[in-house]
Each structure stands twice: as C-alpha cells, then as structure tokens.
Amino acid sequence: MIKVENLHKSFGDVNVLKGIDTQFIRGKTNLVIGQSGSGKTVFLKCLLGLFEPTKGDIYFDDKTYRDFSVKQRRELRKQMGMVFQGGALFDSMTVEENIKFPLRMFTKQSQAEMQNRVEEVLDRVNLDGANQKFPAEISGGMQKRVSIARAIVNKPKFLFCDEPNSGLDPRTATVIDNLIQEITKENQITTIINTHDMNSVFEIGEKIIYLQDGILAWEGTKDEIHKTDNKAVTDFVYSSNLFRKVKIAQQKGY
Numbered sequence: 001m002i003k004v005e006n007l008h009k010s011f012g013d014v015n016v017l018k019g020i021d022t023q024f025i026r027g028k029t030n031l032v033i034g035q036s037g038s039g040k041t042v043f044l045k046c047l048l049g050l051f052e053p054t055k056g057d058i059y060f061d062d063k064t065y066r067d068f069s070v071k072q073r074r075e076l077r078k079q080m081g082m083v084f085q086g087g088a089l090f091d092s093m094t095v096e097e098n099i100k101f102p103l104r105m106f107t108k109q110s111q112a113e114m115q116n117r118v119e120e121v122l123d124r125v126n127l128d129g130a131n132q133k134f135p136a137e138i139s140g141g142m143q144k145r146v147s148i149a150r151a152i153v154n155k156p157k158f159l160f161c162d163e164p165n166s167g168l169d170p171r172t173a174t175v176i177d178n179l180i181q182e183i184t185k186e187n188q189i190t191t192i193i194n195t196h197d198m199n200s201v202f203e204i205g206e207k208i209i210y211l212q213d214g215i216l217a218w219e220g221t222k223d224e225i226h227k228t229d230n231k232a233v234t235d236f237v238y239s240s241n242l243f244r245k246v247k248i249a250q251q252k253g254y
Contacts, residue, residue: 007056034211081151
C-alpha cells in the first residue's frame, strides 16, 4: 500500500501539488487522471522518489519515505517497476537483454537464474520466442508488453505506469490494460497508472483519483465516476462525443 498525506510540491514560487491526501490499495489498479498541467506527472515523480516533496509524507507499507536512509531508498527502488510512456526500450538491445537489464542492475543472480526469470516473464506477457528480436522488429503493442515484462522481472511490490496505452490502437490498448490488471492481482502489487485514456478508466479503474490544478478534486471507482455530480470530472471524462453518448444512454436506462 502507498499512502499520501498532505503532499505539496513547489518549484520556486510555482505550487504544483497543493495538499494531496489519498492512498493506493495493494492488488488494485489505481488510476490517476486529470487535464494536462494538473500535476499528474509531478505527483508520479514524487511517488517514485525522483522529486522530494516540499511538504507532506509518502508512506510505503506504513513507513514514511522522508525518514528512509540512502540505503533504504535504494532498497525501495529495487521494489519498484516502471512502465514508461514510450516504452523506453534500449534500441541496441534485444528483447531478452532489455528484460535482463534490471536483473543485472539490482541483483546478483547467475546467468542461468536470469535466463529462467526472463523466460517466465516473456511467457506471462505472451511473447514466447521473441528473445532475440530488437525493438524495431516488433510492433508497438509487443514493445509495451516487453516494457511490462521488464517492469515485473524483479517481482516488484509497486508498479508505476505512465500512459501505458499511448500510441496504441483501442484493441491493443485493452489488451495492455487487462494484462496490467491481471499481473497486479496475481502478484498483489500496488499499481498506479497515469492515463488520459477513458477506456482504461472504465475498463480497469478500481480506484481513480482526479487531479485539478494540483488538488485532489475527486476520487472513487469506475462505477462511481458514472454517477458523480462533480462537473470538472464529468466534463473531463465525457469530453468526447462517444463518452457523452454513453453517459446519456446510462441516464435514460438503456
């Protein structure tokens, strides 16, 4: 579990995060949504330890990050997996080498142990036989699955995903959503996803927080978001014609 208390982050005179209180549940897909400039990326970087909060606390399993020693922070980093927006695969490395990278960086496993683990995660993301391919030789959806495999290869307790569906067609995006949710439940990971994809919200949003100008303006589930009377949330969620039609149909009981 990750708990956030009164989280503030400022850059000079610019206040980006303004007192966020929430918690993210283990074994659930937790989504962070909001307009561009709402503070989502800064919020995620604070959770990752890339930014030090100006004020407030972030708790990982009831231990506050602020009090962690350098060694404890390093150990925590080993327990984190990250799926980047563009995949962030190394073009000069094969699929297998990309997935092995965190194992080489954070563990002292033997070559045989690393190879076995790579095979396990490749099988889990349905990429058997792709070991020796390079990122340029596989599709965008396959690249995202490699990115997920790399993120979970160290068996993380915490998984962070930044726009994991960016650049994917709707069908492939749904496959990636379902894969992340399945892995979250199977391994009881605390998963946090930054997204603009409303399909993801309605598909896997077991907990959703909506940020507006650095403030937590709403939180709830994918079912509750349909019923909210928070205008900022409904304007954001139903900004497309498709989702407006869904909303109208629900209100009419279709």
